[in-house]
Amino acid sequence: MKIFLIYGGRSAERDISVLSAFSIQNELYYERHVMVPIFIDQAGTWFKGEERTAPFASSEEMVLSKEGRGQVVSPAVLQEEDAVAIPCLHGPYGEDGTIQGLLEVLGIPYVGCGVLASACGMDKIVTKYLFQQVGLPQLPFVPITKWEWDNYPTSVYGKCEGSLVYPMFVKPANLGSSVGISKANDRDELTAAINLAFQFDSRIVIELGIEAREVECAVLGHEDIHTSVVGELGKEKGFYDYDEKYINNDVKLIIPAPISEEISQKIRQYAKEAFEVIDGSGLARCDFFLTANDEIYINEVNTFPGFTKFSMYPKLWEVTGLQYHDLIENLIELAIKRFKQKNALHQTRSDVSEGE
Known part of the structure; x- marks a missing residue:
């Protein structure tokens, strides 16, 4: 092939x-x-x-x-x-x-998710609204457009400081790998963070920042959905940017995460629900926050997460029992299966015989 x-x-x-x-x-x-x-x-x-x-x-x-x-x-x-x-x-x-x-x-x-799941998973604002609809727990957030920031900055400050408290995280709506993301501890830092995020997207999301562990779960499947063990980003400081994640490789992956079986099963179930609500297929990595009180908040879904030799997604499956080369082969097989299923559907009314 x-x-x-x-x-x-x-x-x-x-x-x-x-x-x-x-x-x-x-x-x-x-x-x-x-x-x-x-x-x-x-x-x-x-x-x-x-x-x-x-x-x-x-x-x-x-x-x-x-x-x-x-x-x-x-x-x-x-x-x-x-x-x-x-x-x-x-x-x-x-x-x-x-x-x-x-x-x-x-x-x-x-290989990977289709058009709808990919578009929804990429857009942090859309995914948050979808998560709300199915009751997945997540942190408070404020969506902002570039037009709104340029014309009504006072209103933006009011929205953020009226419904969130510092620290806040500011993120472009359609980007990943920590590109354009900043942590803001006061209004001056919020201003700088918003200006940075708008260099990468015309829509951004501002989230409540909390003290929490970052844990992740890998999802694999089409109709039969499987989840991996839960992994944790071992951090010596609160926030890692693009260079620290990918250039310096400063982030330590702890797999499996040192959490209870009950919490692990909850996270895996939430990951499956998130994958289903965006109509996922093939693969995704679901990211969560876990507080000291074992409160779980979904952060985002990555429909084509990093696949480098030190990336979380393939390593989660490796510990779960699926080696990297078999993971790739599995994804290829899932792609073919979905393609055949879609091609078997009636594309026009003329495809359907009378009486069907």
Whole structure:
């Protein structure tokens, strides 16, 4: 089977995408598959590399361009029989339903969540409203638009300080990997945090900050949904930014998390419910806060979480009993299953015979 590994992209998380893709291509079963690298640069140009029956030796080799290895192609290059796409893209223009919509139009099976789940999971504000509808516990939050901030900053301060207390966390609505996220302990820091977040998105969310552990649960499946053991981010300080998570690798993963079986089962159940409410399929990582009093608050759902060699998602499954290479194979099989099920549905009224 031909595996189109799509990575890079236009978002601020493109570097993590390359590292994730490098780890994935290292773990493919090359006796079963041929891997075709598809690199998308910052301008949105698609570059296709040569078919490979062995992985690249370094992530740097995977950055394709006109000057080096790589041929400029259109997305239509993916339309081949017996092929599956792995859209290993984080953030906007990849994890947000856009690439998924393109793959749906092209009629290509692909790994991960569909258009709806990807779009909802990427948008922190939308997911919070969905979580409210099904009663998942979460922290108070205030959504803000760039227009509102530019025209009515006093109203924004009133909303935040009227319903939340410091510290607050300010986040772009459609971004991950801690890009553009800041902690604000007073109004001056809130102002700076809001201005930073609006550099990455036109909508942001401001959340109540609490003292809590950060725990995460991996989800895998299509109709039959499975959850992993719960892991914890071991932190020496309250907040880790992008560099500390991915460049310096300062975050320690504690798997399984030192929590009771009762709390673990609650978190796993909440993760399954969150996956279901966004219509998830394939994979997701659900992130939670856990207080000293064992209060659980869901934070967000990542529909294509980091897949680097030190990322939480594959390590959670490894401890649960599913090795990295088998995890990738499982995801490919789930992609094919979903694709076949969708193709079996009636697409037009003429497909349905009289009496049905």
